[in-house]
Amino acid sequence: MKKIYKKSRIFLTLVTLFAVQTAMAEPQTSLDKGIIQYQRENYDEALSLLKEAKAEEPANIRVSYYLGLIYKKLQDYKQAQSNLTEAVEGTPKIKEALLELIEVCYQIDDVESAKKWIGVAEEQGMRPGQTKFIKGLVLMKDGKTEDAIQAFKDSKDFEPALKQSANYQIGLAHLKNKSYDEAARNFQEVVLLDPNTDIARYADEYKKVLDRRHEAEKPFRLNAAFFEEYDDNVILKPSDTSSTGDIGNQSDWREVATVDAELGKKFNDAFGAKLQYDFYFTKQNDLHAYDLNSHTVGAVPSFYLGENVVSVPVQYNYTWVDNDDFLSTLTANPLANIKVADNQLAQIGVKFQDLNYLQVSVNPDENRDAARWAPGGAWFYFFNQNKSFLNIRYEYDTENTKGSNWDYDGNRATVAAQMPIIEQWKLTLVGDAYLQDFDNMHTTFNVKRSDENYSGSAMLSYAINKDWELQLRYTHVDHRSNINIYQYTRNIVSTGITAKF
Structure with a gap:
C-alpha cells in the first residue's frame, strides 16, 4: 500500500512540474x-x-x-x-x-x-561599420557621391565583412560620377573577393558592360579580316542559259581581305564625331576580271540625347573591278538609335545615295547612274544576359536612273539572330527577302521586269580570345526574275579569321 502511495505522489509531482513548466x-x-x-x-x-x-x-x-x-x-x-x-x-x-x-x-x-x-x-x-555603410547609401541618394564613397570606404575599415558590399556600392558611385575606369576596378574587386555571391554576379555584369563601353569609346579602332572563299557563281550565270548560250566557267576560289579603321572623340555628353576608312579587296584565283578593290572614307557626327543617339554618317566610296574604274558612291544616312527598354533598341533612318557608274554603257537605256533613297527601320531585342540578340529590319528603296531599264521600287526585310552555343562558340543566322518592281517596260525584252531575291546565311564563329575570332560561313542566294537572263542561284562558302586592335 505504501508503495502505491509513494508512486502516486511521484506521479502527481511530475504532473504538477509539467503543468508549471x-x-x-x-x-x-x-x-x-x-x-x-x-x-x-x-x-x-x-x-x-x-x-x-x-x-x-x-x-x-x-x-x-x-x-x-x-x-x-x-x-x-x-x-x-x-x-x-x-x-x-x-x-x-x-x-x-x-x-x-x-x-x-x-x-x-x-x-x-x-x-x-x-x-x-x-x-x-x-555598430560603426553598418552606420557608415547606410550613411553611404543615404549620401548617394542625396547626390553627394564623393562623400558616399568615403563613407563606404570607412564602413569596410570598421567591419571587413562589409568589404564586398562596400566595393560594389563604391563601383556604383563611380558609375554615377562617370568615372568608368574606377567603377570597373571596384566591380572587379567585388568578383575577386567571392565570385559565387549574387552581388559578385551583378558586379560582373556591370564590368562586362563597362568593358564593352571602353571598347566602343576607344579613340582609335582597327579591325582586319582575311577569308578564303569558294563561290559557285562568280559571274551570276543565269539558271536558264537558253538565251545566253554557254558563257563558260562561273565558279572560282578567291581571297578576301578587309580593313576597317575608325578615329573618334566624344567632345562632351551631347556631341561626338568619328572619321572612318574601310578597305575591301578580293582576288579571284582564275576569273581575274572580277577582282574587286574598294575604298570608303567617311565622317560620322553624333548627337547624344540622354540614352538616345542621332548620327549622320556621310561616306564616299570608290570601287575598281579588275583595275578598271567601276563605281563611285556618295552616301548620307541620318539615323536615330532609340532605347525602347533595357534590352530593346529601335533604329529609324533614311539613306540618300548618288551612284555614278564609271563604265560607259553602249545602250543608254542600260545607264545605271542613279539617285537612290531608302527610308527604313530596325528593332533589336537582346536576351540571355545580352549574349544573344534578335534583329528585324525593313527598308523601302527606290532608284531613279538615267537609263529607263533600271528605275525600280524595292522592299527589303531582314531577320538576324545570334546566340552562343558552348563556351567560345556562337551561331549567327540571317534571312533576307528583297523584292524589286521596275518602273518601265524593258526596251530589249518588252516586259516590265520584276525580281525577287532571297538569301540566307549561317555563320559559326569561335572566339580565340576577346580580339581574335575564327569564322566559317555559308551563304545561299536565290535570285528570281520574270526575265530569265537575270535569274540565278549562288552558293558561297568562306572561312577566315578576324582581329580587333
Whole structure:
C-alpha cells in the first residue's frame, strides 16, 4: 500500500512540474505572442497580436519597436518610421531601432531624417561599420557621391565583412560620377573577393558592360579580316542559259581581305564625331576580271540625347573591278538609335545615295547612274544576359536612273539572330527577302521586269580570345526574275579569321 502511495505522489509531482513548466513556457501577453510569431516570420499574425499589445500597453517601447520591425518587413514604411521613431525617442531608448529607422527613412526618401539619425548613431558608436555603410547609401541618394564613397570606404575599415558590399556600392558611385575606369576596378574587386555571391554576379555584369563601353569609346579602332572563299557563281550565270548560250566557267576560289579603321572623340555628353576608312579587296584565283578593290572614307557626327543617339554618317566610296574604274558612291544616312527598354533598341533612318557608274554603257537605256533613297527601320531585342540578340529590319528603296531599264521600287526585310552555343562558340543566322518592281517596260525584252531575291546565311564563329575570332560561313542566294537572263542561284562558302586592335 505504501508503495502505491509513494508512486502516486511521484506521479502527481511530475504532473504538477509539467503543468508549471508549460504555464511558464506559454506566453502570457500579446507582446510575447507577437514576438514569437515575428521570429517565426508569421508577420500578419504578429501584426495582429502586436496591435492588441499596443492597445494593452500603449507606453511600452518594446511594442513600438517590434511593430516597426513588422511594418518594415511588410514594406509599410510610413508606419514603420512612426513606430521605430517612438522606439528611438522613448524611455528606455532601444538602440537597436536606430539603424532600422535610418534604413526606413532611406527607403521612403526622407533623406534629412535619415541624416539626423545617422548623426545620433555615430555619436553613440552604434555598430560603426553598418552606420557608415547606410550613411553611404543615404549620401548617394542625396547626390553627394564623393562623400558616399568615403563613407563606404570607412564602413569596410570598421567591419571587413562589409568589404564586398562596400566595393560594389563604391563601383556604383563611380558609375554615377562617370568615372568608368574606377567603377570597373571596384566591380572587379567585388568578383575577386567571392565570385559565387549574387552581388559578385551583378558586379560582373556591370564590368562586362563597362568593358564593352571602353571598347566602343576607344579613340582609335582597327579591325582586319582575311577569308578564303569558294563561290559557285562568280559571274551570276543565269539558271536558264537558253538565251545566253554557254558563257563558260562561273565558279572560282578567291581571297578576301578587309580593313576597317575608325578615329573618334566624344567632345562632351551631347556631341561626338568619328572619321572612318574601310578597305575591301578580293582576288579571284582564275576569273581575274572580277577582282574587286574598294575604298570608303567617311565622317560620322553624333548627337547624344540622354540614352538616345542621332548620327549622320556621310561616306564616299570608290570601287575598281579588275583595275578598271567601276563605281563611285556618295552616301548620307541620318539615323536615330532609340532605347525602347533595357534590352530593346529601335533604329529609324533614311539613306540618300548618288551612284555614278564609271563604265560607259553602249545602250543608254542600260545607264545605271542613279539617285537612290531608302527610308527604313530596325528593332533589336537582346536576351540571355545580352549574349544573344534578335534583329528585324525593313527598308523601302527606290532608284531613279538615267537609263529607263533600271528605275525600280524595292522592299527589303531582314531577320538576324545570334546566340552562343558552348563556351567560345556562337551561331549567327540571317534571312533576307528583297523584292524589286521596275518602273518601265524593258526596251530589249518588252516586259516590265520584276525580281525577287532571297538569301540566307549561317555563320559559326569561335572566339580565340576577346580580339581574335575564327569564322566559317555559308551563304545561299536565290535570285528570281520574270526575265530569265537575270535569274540565278549562288552558293558561297568562306572561312577566315578576324582581329580587333
